[in-house]
Amino acid sequence: MTTSSRDEKLVLGIESTAHTFGVGIASSAGRILANVNYVYAPKAGGIHPREAAQHHGRVAARALKETFEKAGVRPKDIDGVAFSMGPGMGPCLRVGATVARAIALKLGKPLIGVNHSVAHIEIGRLMTGCRDPVILYVAGGNTMIAGYIDGRYRVFGETLDIAAGNCLDVFGIKAGIGPMPAPEEYARRGEKFHPLPYRVKGMDVSFSGLLTAALKLIGSIKLEDLCLSITETVYSMLTETLERALAYTEKKEILLVGGLARSRRLREMIEEMARLHGARVYCAPPEYAGDNGAMIAWTGVLQLIAGQTLSIEESRVKPRFRMDEAEARWRELGL
Amino acid sequence: MLGEKIEVIRIGAEAVVSRLEWNGLKMVSKHRVPKPYRFPELDKWVRDRRTLHEARVIMSLRRLGIPCPAILMLDRSEATLYLQLIEGVELKRILDSLPAEELERLAYELGRIIGRMHAGGVAHGDLTTSNIMLDKSRNIYLIDFGLSAITDDPEELAVDIHLLDRSLESVHHKVRASFMRSFLRGYAAAAGMSFLQKLVEKVKEIRSRGRYVEERRKRH
DSSP, rough: OOOOOOOOOEEEEEOSSSSSSEEEEEETOHHHHHHHHOOOOOOOSSSHHHHHHHHHHHHHHHHHHHHHHHHHGGGGOOOEEEEEEEOOOHHHHHHHHHHHHHHHHHTTTTEEEEHHHHHHHHHHHHHHOOOEEEEEEEOOEEEEEEEETTOOOOOOBBBSSOOOHHHHHHHHHTTSOOOOHHHEHHHHHHHHOOOOOOOEETEEEEHHHHHHHHHHHHHHHHHHHHHHHHHHHHHHHHHHHHHHHHHHHOOOEEEEESSGGHHHHHHHHHHHHHHHHHHHEEEEEEEHSSOOHHHHHHHHHHHHHHOOBBBBGOOOOOOOOOOOSSOOOHHHTOO | SEEEEEEEEEEOOSSEEEEEEEEEEEEEEEEEEEOOOOHHHHHHHHOOOOOOOOHHHHHHHHHTTTOOOOOEEEEEGTTTEEEOOEEEEHHHHHHSOOOOHHEEEEEEEHHHHHHHHHHHEEEEEEOGGGGGEEETTEEEEEETTTTEEEEEOOOHHHHHHHHHHHHHHHTTHHHHHHHHHHHHHHHHHHHHHHHHHHHHHHHHHHHHTTTSSSHHTTTT
16 A cells, blocks of 8 residues: 555556557656556557457456556545547547547546557656656657657657658568567677668658668578668668757757667667767666656646546547647646 | 869868969868867768768758859868859848848748758757858858758758848848848748748747757857
């Protein structure tokens, strides 16, 4: 049983944008009381939205029960129920939203709709202690560079087609070595670099041409060299756009979030770039780098404090919910 | 490095611009600096390609009669362009203090230049008041083609107008309305009214997407 003062708010958070069904509980004191995540792993190929949604439906009750047990709190101690409203796959999002609505109605507590991308940033800020970073959000389905300006997280740059993680995963699978981190592991034994399309437009990037070119080279050059070439190219593009954003905004902190933030080589490259600008690099710890319930719960806490809650009528999911459509009023409160 | 370096004028995210003199000829060098984080061969390739691209765009502009610094030399081994020095000021520095008539004349003239450039299939890519120079006789020159594109995609061309408007809105908001009015008149005179209307529609669309908005403004 936790000993929380009466002023300490507790929020239950539910994540279900893609392959992860996650539930977490966070407190306004910045504590994560529980973080329980079930990941749907397809036997072959990518995520099928309907199958992922069915998975989420199956594990939801169990995940909730475990969360309350781990946190040592009763459902009625909760002050709000947060869910990821988007962006993500419609069928998956609807499972999380339905569960959240049901709990909020049953308990008579406010419902909080959280932007999934913003949640990645907020859990990163909480865990690393950085204040006002330029954010590189790289994952299987997302690639963007963002930062807080005037009440919102703004997107400075993003991919114009596929995500960086997706590019490397697809390459690894088609090359027969499996998704990340396999391509990066092979790259460590690579020696010869082959130029591949390098597409940076201002602060935007494009990976589809690069992927097509790399796939065509499978079999004709050493796989280790090809892995070296594709990973170096992808990471350099990301680092360069991040550098532009850093120079433009004159911020002094960089926060790396999302699954690809686990890449050692990408981090190394970004740290080297940051040194040129006297900036510090922060990485979300692995447990919180990928999709998880705790990040939704914590962002829910911030929104609850800032008064950003929803009625049931307003709680429809937004599969294309952009980060810059979401207000971040807690930042004005200095949170 | 060619000649004696006199002073560094600008340090951007990818290039360092310095003013220098060689046998009495004043010029600037634009050096794309190596990035230690990039794999050496990739780094060399990227810097070389961009330097060539910028030189190529400047040559297209010359053929279109768009005022921009002349290329004096290209040093591929150093990823450095040597360009004519434009002695003057950035429009950004004096825009707010110009008399109304002069402001309208310059805006109209800039509109004609950009209209002609767009009709010729070149987008500047970073058209802000700090990338527009005025020489001592107040002739306009465009500089910094690092993000430019040879394109006839209305979207990319519209971004130019959008960025210019944004840079006025953020730092020169008092003169924005009259500047843009004259600018668009000049633009229509060079590129034609229907071409302009098509782009203005695109600009509205870009603006409504909320993209390219706050972020670029921070540069000033």
